[in-house]
Amino acid sequence: MLEVERLTAGYAGPLGRDRVTVVKDVSIRVGEGEIVGLVGESGCGKTTLARVITGLSRPSAGVVRFAGVDVHALRGRALRAHRRHIQMVFQDPYLTLSPRQTVRQALVEPLRIHRIGDTRSRSARVDELLDLVGLDPGVGERRPRQLSGGQRQRVAIARALSLGPRLLVCDEPVTALDVSVQAKVLNLLCDLRDRLGLACLFIAHDLSVVRQLADRIAVMRDGRIVEQGPTQDVTAGPRHPYTRALLAATPTIDLGPVASGVHPIGEHVPASRPPGQG
Ligand SMILES: Nc1ncnc2c1ncn2[C@@H]1O[C@H](COP(=O)(O)OP(=O)(O)O)[C@@H](O)[C@H]1O
């Protein structure tokens, strides 16, 4: 469904200096209803890649195809129609939620912009969206700052779902949340996949988060994908030293001597944090 082929992207250097390449020759695929985890330390280029995939910025080389269509070749009406298919969820829900709007207003807005339905059907759709993300209908009358962090992220997810996308690109959606709340949001994404057949590119800097829900994992370092494969393969038999370092830094592996003497995740690697995590 989503095919990213040999994608390169970056930013113009300051004061006309050379372009800085941040995403380097990245190829990655997400199938229908599949959850793919993209993991790598802070600053490695994950958000830049996500923005190019969702069409928010342009690549300098390579192609992003969705359902066979080159996303960056679309213009005007075709582009607007395409935007409904891929939606992004950010680490900070305030990037999508205005502090002045009630939850209900925030959820109705995309429907109004895309001229979907009438007042009545939009209101019914909002109730449906709140239910879908596990929020009480009463939450609709609140404003973002009257919600917990987890509730706010659920609202951001509901808004991303409002136009019926087939793929969500979630950029560190649980990074700012408490661990107990993180698990609930991860469960929600799995649930949405099961109920809606929704595919997800799930981005995090923490492999222990990604492995909980991803079918496949791609490991990014300094703008490149250094390893990708089924979650089981990548976590049980990592081939790249960097993947091993990431695994060693996750709490599940950092248990010290295990009673049975068998390490829970295959090969033992000294527990050291890769630089710049977080
Ligand atoms: N708007 C921008 N202009 C110039 N450089 C940027 C911009 N956004 C990010 N960068 C740089 O691109 C690199 C990758 O950033 P980013 O894609 O945000 O990484 P990640 O999401 O993995 O933390 C970083 O070195 C960052 O400083």
Ligand SMILES: [Mg+2]
């Ligand atoms: Mg980022």
